[in-house]
Amino acid sequence: MRQVPLAEITPHSSSYGDPNGRVFWWMEELYRGIMPDRVGFYSHLFDSGVIRQLVNQKFLIESEPVDLSLQGFGLIVKHPRLSFVSYPFEWCAPMLKEAALLVLDLEMALFEHGLGLQDCHPWNVLFEATKPLFVDFGSIVTANGNNLWESNGEFFRYFVYPLLAMASGQTRIARWLLHDYTCGISEVEADFLTRRRGSQVKERTRKVLRSFGKRYPGRLHFALRKGLRLLDRVFSGRAPRLHESRIVYLRRLRTMVESIVIPRVPTGWSNYYDSDFPQFHPSGDWQQKHSSVHKVITNLKPRTLIDIGANRGWHSLMAAHFGVNTIAADIDEECISQLFYDARERDLPVQPLVLDFTSPSPGLGISNNMLPSATQRLKSEMALALALVHHMVFKSNLTFDQITQGLSDFTTKYLLVEFIPKEDRYVKEWWTPAKSWYSLDEFQRSLRRHYSSVTLLESYPEPRVLLLCEKQ
Structure with a gap:
């Protein structure tokens, strides 16, 4: 039996009150230590097949005893590391x-x-x-x-x-x-x-x-x-x-x-993509934006992705269709509820969440770390931010630096972000001289503070563009 050095483990921040054991990280894997006086009870659950039955029924997370020992515990159980933790x-x-x-x-x-x-x-x-x-x-x-x-x-x-x-x-x-x-x-x-x-x-x-x-x-x-x-x-x-x-x-x-029925409350955004929800494989129904996003995802093959401002989640579902574990985040409750049903029906690896980019969930508990913040829990290999930036500037009054910092907090490597210039018919209605700094050049300057590479790609409709950003 291999001895786990106590100095090498990291206690799980949310595991502190269970009288039966503690959860900890070791070598980037997740384990649970069982208190010595509870070993007999939990060993019997494994030996009798109860745990396996619950796991097979999809009620309980995968749980397996392992041949490890740790000071203070009588049994070590290994759990899988899930892609994302949400609350x-x-x-x-x-x-x-x-x-x-x-x-x-x-x-x-x-x-x-x-x-x-x-x-x-x-x-x-x-x-x-x-x-x-x-x-x-x-x-x-x-x-x-x-x-x-x-x-x-x-x-x-x-x-x-x-x-x-x-x-x-x-x-x-x-x-x-x-x-x-x-x-x-x-x-x-x-x-x-x-x-x-x-x-x-x-x-x-x-x-x-x-x-x-x-x-x-x-x-x-x-x-x-x-x-x-x-x-x-x-x-x-x-x-x-x-x-x-x-x-x-x-x-x-x-x-x-x-039997509890949650009433549908249609919003201005819940039907936004009803006429623009094509199939997830390349087809004649695709616009240039669909093709560009698809090409980036299939070429880079990120393991995880967060789609910020996902709306009804076509891009989230498309990424998941190609095997990417995806978080679809939006402030619109109705959009996220519809997306939950869509992803479940298609059995795609999408977790839709109600999340406000301008105010992501903070850390809670002692030292704000017992329940870690959204930027810690949901940070992904790639972030998507499509048709988002102009809303953040003109409706939420954020600066480019605030937006690019916020997006950087959610990704470890790649960002694919859309920029909609002031010539676009929607931005034209919102533009004011007070936002004279709103330009593609200024946006790229802000992005380069966080990314070593920024590449322009085609979007739809013109003159919108996509920017593929990569950290070192």
Whole structure:
């Protein structure tokens, strides 16, 4: 057994409170050390095939014991390194809903083996493209003997209440409250966000269940009536106590979460590319911009890419179609939600996120490092910034230096950015003498502060251009 030198490991910044183990980096690989008094328990889960079953069901991240030893731990487990780490306040509502359903499915699968989760908050879930995975291996424990679901309150604060607030049109506020990773959204806050008085979330949830029944007349009415009675127990703090009742309760809760409908709120940008969404292989429908971006991506073959200001994500989906692990970032919630469904339907490696380039998610926690910033977590080998710069200059009042610095923070090597000159019909409407510095020459000067090479490429329509930038 190989001994890992303690001086060579780097503790994971988010792994500090788990009584069962700690996550750490060693030689650019991710491991989990299991406390000596918990080795027997987790070894049995491996030996009995429970962990393999959960991994095969796509509930749990890949987890394998390895022949390593580290001072202070009795067992070392290796996990894969995911392409990107994102947090709940960056997910669109459909992603939060998918994460909630994953937690419930995992809890039900665990309970069949007499197990459960000691923590079920969304920071224990990461997305591999559009697929959620539970990553906190150490959260698996023996189920409480009285069969109460200990994590019920936590599940409501971090999943149910935020989803109900989003269903009431309060997506932006719900997202910001999810920054509070120690509390989530309380029942009182959920009441307020859903425009109810007093303890009214129960009634809203009952309506969700009733509306679900209306959409399926005559099929699930008996089960829904039982679910409504069970809901009264949930909100009064009386969870089911029998083994069968707990499974029934979790199934009812899953039905309720699944039936939460997040309303579509079309924006000025959500239909922007509806008439310009061709196939992802070169074709006669492609414009020069499509061809130029495709050529750059297929020639350079970046492993990871972030598309900043992705909108509906055609370029993100195209890059993913050619095997690039991609983040599609945009401030428009509706665009990101539609892109999530598109990427999931096509099974492409795209993770869409709600992210504002002018205010990317900062680091949180002690020393702002417990939850690292977006620029740390999402930095990619290549960044795309198409039809973005003119918006940042004329609508967000940023300078070229601010924009090029911000873009540089998201890429380790390449940037493909579009410049739209003042002769363009859209920029013409916005241009003022106060922005006389807005020119291609000035933009290139700013880019060269961060990149050793800047090459001009054709875009569409003229006189727009693309600039391919490379760091040393």
